[in-house]
Amino acid sequence: MNRRKKFDRDEAIAILMEEMWELGYEACTVNSMSEKLGITRSSFYNAFGTKEKLFCEILDIYKISISGKEMFKTNNSRTVLSTITERMFKICRYQEQDMAYRGCLAANSIQEIVNKHNEIEPVLKNFFTENIHHFEKILGIAIKRGELEDCDVRIVALSLQNLIIGLSEMSKIFRKKGELWSVCQHNLRALGLYEEFESD
Amino acid sequence: MNRRKKFDRDEAIAILMEEMWELGYEACTVNSMSEKLGITRSSFYNAFGTKEKLFCEILDIYKISISGKEMFKTNNSRTVLSTITERMFKICRYQEQDMAYRGCLAANSIQEIVNKHNEIEPVLKNFFTENIHHFEKILGIAIKRGELEDCDVRIVALSLQNLIIGLSEMSKIFRKKGELWSVCQHNLRALGLYEEFESD
């Protein structure tokens, strides 16, 4: 067999995801990331290809673990709206407490990726498109169950996504404790998406 | 007297504002901006100081011309809500038609400025803080006039700002004609801020 890698690729990716989440795509150079991992650039290129490829891979992982589909999972034992509400509460709480001001990786990336990085852009757009589809789906379920009045589910899904993006950015500007959740709660109520949930 | 400037400073700033609006702060180097203006870096530094100072100046100009205070000006001859609604309609229409995907300069800048550029950050945060104050003020007027039910004006002001930020980012991802305004309209209605306005 051949020489072994000096690092675990999956662990490296997790570290780099945090780094890019915090600093953004452009600010993370191959040099800086290689140093962060304690490897040479040669190893970086060998393991990840280009920075663009790596970022696409990170977005895919983000999508699998933190996308609308994963975080807004519904089941029969609880209502869609309480799921949405609880999830949004947790997002707000997390963002309020995050000293690194990370917000949402996908939302953070819009400005620096769209119209600038051809390889990444479709992956990023697809992330949001799939989010919306999932929101549409669960909102459809909520309507069927009578939790939500009949409405244009696409517009409501887009509104929910809009709320998430806005909150992610606002979390970096307005840091008063509890305020982010208050805004979120107000908007959920206004959109008819609010429902109390049982605390952890 | 002394040697004259080869360029008009105010015109140069307008050009650079567009450039930074489209490409973002980091992507605009002193080199690239000097080339854009057809001047040397020496002249750039002489006229503008540092890139940071320039950006602060641009944000101030943006604030004067495009902030909440300017764009959401109220007067006695029309309702606050119709002003808000019309303004939001125009923002959405502009963003939908903008092929450069500029969105909102201040919103665009959050991710690349906060926690990264000490000199600019307070200027940016101040932009949003003043926006919120203005929104609070006009919402207070709307309540006094009976246009709006009594509510927590700060939360509603933050919600309006949240909507604007979200729409700015969404405008770069979802490009279906009319959809941005539909989302905006839905949210304005939900927040109780919607009122028909007379078309131009």
Next chain:
DNA sequence: ACTATATTGTACAGCGCTGTACAATAGTAG
């Protein structure tokens, strides 16, 4: 020991950007 081969390390060549110093130039006044 030798071979094969994946991985790491090193160097090259080149590009781009930066702040700064200071020379050169443009303009006016005396």
Next chain:
DNA sequence: CTACTATTGTACAGCGCTGTACAATATAGT
């Protein structure tokens, strides 16, 4: 013409980053 001075131009020195080529190394198999 000289003096003054704001502006522009040029060069320096340095830093950082990049992709690539290829040598060196680590492993297992024969």
